[in-house]
Amino acid sequence: MxxxxxxxxxxxxxNTDNPGPGxxxxxxxxxxxxxxxxxxxxxxxxxxxxxxxEGLCDKIFQIPYPSTGSDELIDRxxxxxxxxxxxxxxxxxxxxxxxxxxxxxxxLRSGIxxxxxxxxxxxxxxxxxxxxxGEKYGIKVPASLNxxxxxxxxxxxxxxxxxxxxxxxxxxxxxxxxxxxxxxAFNKISSKWGLPVIIQEFVKGTEVNVIALGDGxxxxxxxxxxxxxxxxxxxxxxxGITLSxxxxxxxxxxxxxxxxxxxxxxxxxxxxxxxxYYLIEINPRIPAWVYLAVGxxxxxxxxxxxxxxxxxxxxMETYAFGKMFVRYSYDIIVDLxxxxxxxxxxxx
Amino acid sequence: xxxxxxVRISDxxxxxxSKTGDSFNVNPTGLELTKLIAQGHDFDTIKxxxxxxxxxxxxTFEKDFYEFCALxxxxxxxxxxxxxxxx
Numbered sequence: 001m002x003x004x005x006x007x008x009x010x011x012x013x014x015n016t017d018n019p020g021p022g023x024x025x026x027x028x029x030x031x032x033x034x035x036x037x038x039x040x041x042x043x044x045x046x047x048x049x050x051x052x053x054e055g056l057c058d059k060i061f062q063i064p065y066p067s068t069g070s071d072e073l074i075d076r077x078x079x080x081x082x083x084x085x086x087x088x089x090x091x092x093x094x095x096x097x098x099x100x101x102x103x104x105x106x107x108l109r110s111g112i113x114x115x116x117x118x119x120x121x122x123x124x125x126x127x128x129x130x131x132x133x134g135e136k137y138g139i140k141v142p143a144s145l146n147x148x149x150x151x152x153x154x155x156x157x158x159x160x161x162x163x164x165x166x167x168x169x170x171x172x173x174x175x176x177x178x179x180x181x182x183x184x185a186f187n188k189i190s191s192k193w194g195l196p197v198i199i200q201e202f203v204k205g206t207e208v209n210v211i212a213l214g215d216g217x218x219x220x221x222x223x224x225x226x227x228x229x230x231x232x233x234x235x236x237x238x239x240g241i242t243l244s245x246x247x248x249x250x251x252x253x254x255x256x257x258x259x260x261x262x263x264x265x266x267x268x269x270x271x272x273x274x275x276x277y278y279l280i281e282i283n284p285r286i287p288a289w290v291y292l293a294v295g296x297x298x299x300x301x302x303x304x305x306x307x308x309x310x311x312x313x314x315x316m317e318t319y320a321f322g323k324m325f326v327r328y329s330y331d332i333i334v335d336l337x338x339x340x341x342x343x344x345x346x347x348x
Numbered sequence: 349x350x351x352x353x354x355v356r357i358s359d360x361x362x363x364x365x366s367k368t369g370d371s372f373n374v375n376p377t378g379l380e381l382t383k384l385i386a387q388g389h390d391f392d393t394i395k396x397x398x399x400x401x402x403x404x405x406x407x408t409f410e411k412d413f414y415e416f417c418a419l420x421x422x423x424x425x426x427x428x429x430x431x432x433x434x435x
Contacts, residue, residue, distance in 0.1 A: 206368070208369075226369075227368070227369035229369065241369040243366060243367060243368070243369050244354050244366040244367055245367050321366040322356070322364060322366050
């Protein structure tokens with residue numbers, strides 16, 4: 001069988017202690033026996049480790065942050081596309097997704113395929129709308145309160161028992177045991193991610209996650225549940241294990257069916273001692289631990305690329321449970337010239 | 349009492365629960381007990397097997413057995429329909 005020749009652009013090459021999914025997504029794609037790939041790495045910062053990993057990307061381009069404006073970002077992607085025709089683009093940052101979703105048609109007209117959730121799917125699962133989301137789709141979620149200003153912090157004690165979780169709209173979460181700690185977390189989060197800051201009821205239990213892929217027609221193409229075994233101080237998984245948990249799969253399939261979810265996703269759930277599951281967050285993209293799913297038998301990035309190209313993909317029903325991943329750090333020695341090239345030319 | 353379907357017991361005493369992701373090490377006695385429970389033996393059978401094999405009195409066996417059962421139940425290795433039933 002001849003391999004399908006593809007050029008795929010991927011963002012999120014920041015394989016730091018808070019890793020973007022770019023590197024594992026590329027690794028997953030390269031594990032596919034069906035593709036003959038040319039990989040274009042799209043980076044925001046000159047020190048994203050993926051730039052310097054030998055054999056990972058064929059070409060790297062720097063792109064402007066979405067905060068400078070969607071048009072600048074898309075213009076730059078199109079400029080890159082004129083030089084290195086991109087078949088499929090896989091964005092991996094929450095903060096850039098909006099720009100790429102909004103410009104999905106424009107990108108497609110240029111010949112760049114994506115497979116992203118719709119704007120409605122993306123926006124209704126926002127953390128500050130989680131209670132409405134839970135009610136609409138029949139899934140348990142923790143009670144929450146959106147804080148638009150510090151003055152509202154006093155309302156917390158009327159509605160919640162401490163501790164509570166204090167969360168940013170996009171990233172960051174802190175546990176707070178009193179009003180003072182909420183204030184500190186509020187200031188940290190609001191200065192970085194803006195408002196609202198979300199106060200969430202603390203649900204005691206074990207955090208479990210599901211990586212999944214929806215085809216946009218209500219079908220779950222892939223789903224693998226995982227429990228973090230080793231968690232960094234940023235709350236990121238440094239080790240994890242796949243689980244055989246039918247209830248988690250049922251929750252995922254039901255949610256994808258009801259929302260007609262399109263694209264990759266990660267469900268973050270808390271399993272209580274009573275065996276109840278609370279949805280605490282939906283990440284509308286492939287998570288950084290995606291390679292565990294590949295190791296367990298479901299190559300989600302490969303399936304996503306096929307869906308983006310309009311190919312039919314049969315649902316993957318099985319995976320190996322008890323498969324583990326353990327992350328590690330590794331120092332790459334880099335010649336100054338390489339850093340200089342990306343810093344000065346914006347490409348390498 | 350029944351060992352849940354998701355639990356895998358290795359001969360070296362490594363017990364893995366694929367539903368929760370938890371793993372445990374049990375000592376040889378714990379392994380023997382876990383295997384006997386997994387084979388579906390009831391309390392009286394396990395007791396007589398242990399009393400026959402080891403220098404042990406009834407009371408000590410019962411105390412240790414219940415303690416062990418409570419522990420593995422807590423870790424969701426076993427399920428019981430009646431929470432007071434260890435047999």
